[in-house]
Amino acid sequence: MLISPPDSSPSLLFCMTISExxxxxxxxxxxxQQAEMKPRHRKRWIRMKYVFEILDxxxxxxxxxxxxxxxxxxxxxxxxxxxxxxxxxxTVHYKPTKEKQFKCIQSGLLIDYIKVNDDYCDCPRDxxxxxxxxxxxxxxxxxxxFHQRASKPDAWIPSGxxxxxxxxxxxxxxxxxxxxxxxxxxxxxxxxxxFKVFQAPCTFKCFDD
Numbered sequence: 001m002l003i004s005p006p007d008s009s010p011s012l013l014f015c016m017t018i019s020e021x022x023x024x025x026x027x028x029x030x031x032x033q034q035a036e037m038k039p040r041h042r043k044r045w046i047r048m049k050y051v052f053e054i055l056d057x058x059x060x061x062x063x064x065x066x067x068x069x070x071x072x073x074x075x076x077x078x079x080x081x082x083x084x085x086x087x088x089x090x091t092v093h094y095k096p097t098k099e100k101q102f103k104c105i106q107s108g109l110l111i112d113y114i115k116v117n118d119d120y121c122d123c124p125r126d127x128x129x130x131x132x133x134x135x136x137x138x139x140x141x142x143x144x145x146f147h148q149r150a151s152k153p154d155a156w157i158p159s160g161x162x163x164x165x166x167x168x169x170x171x172x173x174x175x176x177x178x179x180x181x182x183x184x185x186x187x188x189x190x191x192x193x194x195f196k197v198f199q200a201p202c203t204f205k206c207f208d209d
Contacts, residue, residue, distance in 0.1 A: 084117060084176065085132030085162070087143040087154050093128070104128050127159055132176075134162040144169035146206050165200050172202025 083094045093105050096113040103110055104123035111122045116129050123129040127140025134140075140159030146169070157168045165181040168174050178201050180186070192198050198205070 082145070083131060084145075084173075085130075085142040085159075087156075089154075090131075094131075102129060130159065132162070134159050134164070142169075142174055144171060145173035146171035146204075167198040167200060167202035167205075169202075170206035170208075171204055172200070175200040175202050 082088065082091065086094055090105075094102070094116070096102060097110075099110075100113045101110045102113045102116050104126065105128040106126040107123060109123060111129060115122050117132045119130070119133045119135050121127060121130055121136040121140070124136065125139070127136025127138070130136045130140055131142060137158070137160030141156045142159050142162050144155045144157070155169065157174055161168050162174050163177045163179050165175070165179050180200050186199060187195070187197065
């Protein structure tokens with residue numbers, strides 16, 4: 001993001017990455033040093049403070065915009081009644097045929113539609129009949145319901161991690177059975193945050209920093 005401070009040449013532009021900027025820390029440091037500044041440096045300090053305020057506002061606008069886009073996408077998925085573990089663009093593949101069958105996406109093998117997400121892998125080549133379970137653990141994919149990462153909107157995990165007691169999706173959608181690990185293997189809340197390994201029951205963390 002390019003920002004030009006007041007009373008400066010257009011060529012003097014500040015190029016800063018909003019997502020990597022720790023505004024509160026930098027601004028606090030400037031405030032601590034303000035008392036020790038000489039009068040000739042105060043004008044420069046005021047300009048920098050102005051830049052930080054603009055960046056802080058821009059960061060908030062960016063985050064709000066991203067959240068709105070994610071919420072809209074999620075609302076569309078809920079309206080379509082998206083099959084658990086599948087992604088929006090694959091919805092057409094999960095409509096039953098006239099004979100009430102499902103066609104494996106890669107192999108084309110036809111199976112009874114009732115076998116979709118029945119916890120048994122009938123499409124071993126791509127695991128497409130089990131998008132929401134861990135049955136096709138070798139090559140299946142589980143697409144997290146709530147997409148947060150702008151650079152990777154179709155966030156997915158290997159099917160083998162579904163309902164394993166570890167929250168891999170930021171919305172916890174991969175742990176829909178709420179299976180918890182034995183007490184002897186459970187981390188404390190502090191350890192979960194420290195190691196970034198969160199155990200079921202999951203909490204929504206898609207907008208956490």
